[in-house]
Amino acid sequence: MFSRIQAGMSSTKKQATLAKFFSSMKRGVPESTAGTSPKKMKTTPPLTSTMGSDEKIDTTDRKTEHYDGKMATPDEKMEVETMATQPAEPVREPVIPKPVMRLALAKDKKEEGKILYSDVCKVFNEVENTSSRLSIVKLCSEFLYSVLNKTPRDLVPITYLFINKLGPDYEPGLELGLGEGLLMKTISESCGKSLAQIKAKYRELGDLGRIAQEARAVQPTMFKPKPLTTEEVFSNLQVIARAQGKDSQQRKVQLIKRMLTACQGVEAKYLIRSLESKLRIGLAEKTVLIALSQAILTYEHNGVEPSNDIVDAAEQKIRDAFCQVPNYEIVINTALEHGIMNLDKHCVLTPGIPLKPMLAKPSKSISEVLDRFQGQRFTCEYKYDGERAQVHLLPDGTMRIYSRNGENMTERYPEINISDFIANPAETHTLILDCEAVAWDKEQSKILPFQVLSTRKRKGVVAEDVKVRVCLFAFDILCYNDEPLINKSLAERRQYLERALKPVPGELQYASEVTTMNLEEMQSYLDQSVRDSCEGLMVKVLDGEESHYEPSKRSRNWLKLKKDYLQGVGDSLDLCVLGAYYGRGKRTGTYGGFLLGCYNQDTGEFETCCKIGTGFSDEMLQKLYEQLSPTEISEPKAFYVYSESAPPDVWFEPSMLFEVLTADLSLSPVYKAGSGIYDKGISLRFPRFIRIRDDKSVEDATSSEQVVEFYESQAHMK
Ligand SMILES: Nc1ncnc2c1ncn2[C@@H]1O[C@H](COP(=O)(O)OP(=O)(O)OP(=O)(O)O)[C@@H](O)[C@H]1O
Ligand SMILES: [Mg+2]
């Protein structure tokens, strides 16, 4: 799907009359056009210190070595621009600057230069009413470009508002997701409607945002409120997310009310939706990243849209940087300081910042693996069935363990101390390891199944109370003494790993592996892995560029070979629970079945793909009822794509993923997965529940693109 966007983009851009000029820029961008030459910049206060709140983001451990929070002020930008327009090259075609989108800047003298929240909401509204992905990218990039021209420091908070987050995923306590009960109460109190009226309206509309907007529209006001600035809204949202303690509810309500009374037009709608943690305007994070790269690039090129090649390269640079340093503040500020094309030199792996882990592609048989890796040396590692653990040793000697989606899990494993496994502590200051944490039976010295691991508490674990021991199986090293190793071969990384660590049986071991190209040997190693309580094998290229570590990528250079596949069952899928059906008979009193959906990464929507009722124990159904019933909502979310013909009895907020296995995928008129590609949707036949996936967030659900891939590879087999 992604490639479709790119293809479309190229054809439009090809018409750009200034293409010739840009291609000359590509060869040699004059120093002065970079727009953000570090020499020209004074230090402006970091993002959060200017926010009108006492809550600040602690940026200290999130900065890269090279990041110092510098950004050009509008004046400085002008200065650079003036320089840039002086002829730097003897002959070139005239530069026609792109018009900057008009922004209503706050009028108050003190507020000068600040971007109003209403401007951001205007863009949200346009995006919501636009279906073409290309037009959405354009809308967003033009807006972000205007922001850069007016108030560059607002780019970070605005980017976060666009993706409906308040900071990096690894930063705890920045989730919003306020309950609808609290929001209904707040809307009712601040907009002069009774709670009953709001509830009735909610049953009708299913969208608290619209309700707030409509209620505000008819509310008489004595005087025109002072307009909200973006900065103010963003920092208030952070305060709300972080509020804790006994009167925190009250403080949240107060702040929301204060903002609501200042809302005009569509502002209330988006404010409420942001508080609910879902903007539902069909703007996926991937789209925002593309728009961001285009905006920064155009800014660097003084307002002229650069050529396709440059746009594509910049997009790649920003994506790569973000995979290594998933923090918009650092990536954006580094791009502004050093230029987007230099991101790779300045945005590098940093202990303390979890990079996005490399993922594997499923493979159906040993012979398929052999075909794929023909002529290359590869290794077969045990595929342990536990939880991914990215282990960081920080310069101050402390450690962090991050989950598959970058969540800080250090608290979950208090008994693990990475220093115990360092071969040479005097020489080793920092490192990043890729491991699988597996439940371990200390008495019998053997691996325990995943189900045992999942009984461990997630938070507030005390080392002395730990009953389920964990062994770390290290299979990769990504950074050693601040040196990124991801662009070294796996064979070389293994040498680093062996030099850095001193394994202790049952606590930290290297992943078992064998290097062979012999089919029988692979088969017997696979059988052995299963006997040793593993899921199968991970087969990885050992040498050359193909063996580099590719953050976040589902790569063909890592193939997973699970025992399930060999029995004719495909890889499991991780699907979001969107709704449920009441249980009957034995299942009365709990849900008896669930409606599941995959995630469309382009549209940000969940598309239904099956109903599931198999594989649940009675205890599990009880547990699911307890966990899911508080998330019931009276209407499906606007970002659920489903068929009216088989609605569930109840709908849920998206909060949980089920890992499921299926015998078969087929086209269906009732389900919607991948319906953007096929006329009909794809659905899972005879799905079976395996487990709850709590190490993935709902946006990490199996993507529609993957479902299409699964369907097509299966059709290919038949
Ligand atoms: N030797 C190994 N090398 C790499 N990963 C391993 C290894 N052993 C176990 N793993 C685990 O296997 C996972 C990949 O396979 P798995 O099918 O379990 O993926 P997943 O977590 O379900 O994610 P997805 O299905 O989205 O790829 C890795 O994320 C890692 O947690
Ligand atoms: Mg796994």
Ligand SMILES: [Mg+2]
């Ligand atoms: Mg999986």
